Amino acid sequence: MVAPRKNKDVEESFDIEEDIEFLSKTQIKAQANALQKLGISLVDLGASELAKVPLDSELLDAIMLARKILRKKEGYRRQLQLIGKLMRSRDVVPIEQALLNIKSAHKKANNAFHKIEELRDDMIAQGDEKIEATLAEEPLLDRQKLRQLVRQANKQKAENKPPKASRELFKYLKEIMIG
Structure with a gap:
């Protein structure tokens, strides 16, 4: 009987298996x-x-x-x-991507709210100057309404009353700027 010869293909397949990473x-x-x-x-x-x-x-x-x-x-x-x-x-990649999108949307909304809060505070502190600068950027805003709300907010602040006008100003800015 003739002894079986080694098959090179079989040896190569073992080399491929060595490349598999074990955790x-x-x-x-x-x-x-x-x-x-x-x-x-x-x-x-x-x-x-x-x-x-x-x-x-x-x-x-x-x-x-x-x-x-x-x-x-x-x-x-x-x-x-x-x-x-x-x-x-x-496959968790689509799930992770969806979670990132959700978190990203929350971040964007929070950033927009913070910007509106800063704008409101600046309007109350700087008055007409900031109102005019804001109107140049956001022409849909009503100048008269902004001035009225800023005056009321400053008056309430001086009298140590609850900041009702300040909240209304924020609500108005959010409604027009964000939608």
């Missing part, structure tokens, strides 16, 4: 914790925000169940672990 137990746990934290952020979302995230029915059901469980109970922790386990078998 340590610590790395696997870190990934599981990251997925569980992602699951927590999904559970904490509002209903309208959760609707914007691409989730399959099984994962969505697990998230909805976690919302019903009291947070201080052991069942909540186990449900979060289940959500993390379910997420291991799914």
Whole structure:
């Protein structure tokens, strides 16, 4: 009998398998914790925000169940672990991207509110000068209404009354500038 010869193709296939990266137990746990934290952020979302995230029915059901469980109970922790386990078998990149978009929208809204607050405070402090500069940038604003609200806000501030006119000015600026 002739001894079988070594097949070079078989030896090359073993070389390819050596290139596969194996994860340590610590790395696997870190990934599981990251997925569980992602699951927590999904559970904490509002209903309208959760609707914007691409989730399959099984994962969505697990998230909805976690919302019903009291947070201080052991069942909540186990449900979060289940959500993390379910997420291991799914592509989480679209979910992470949707969460980033939601957070980005919140940031933009907060920044817009802060800018309007600063504008309102500057109008109250600087008066007509700031009103005219703002009207140059935002022609839809009503000059007379702005002046009236600024005068009322300054009067209320001087009399130590609640800042009702200041709030109205903010509301008016927000309505016209943001919509």
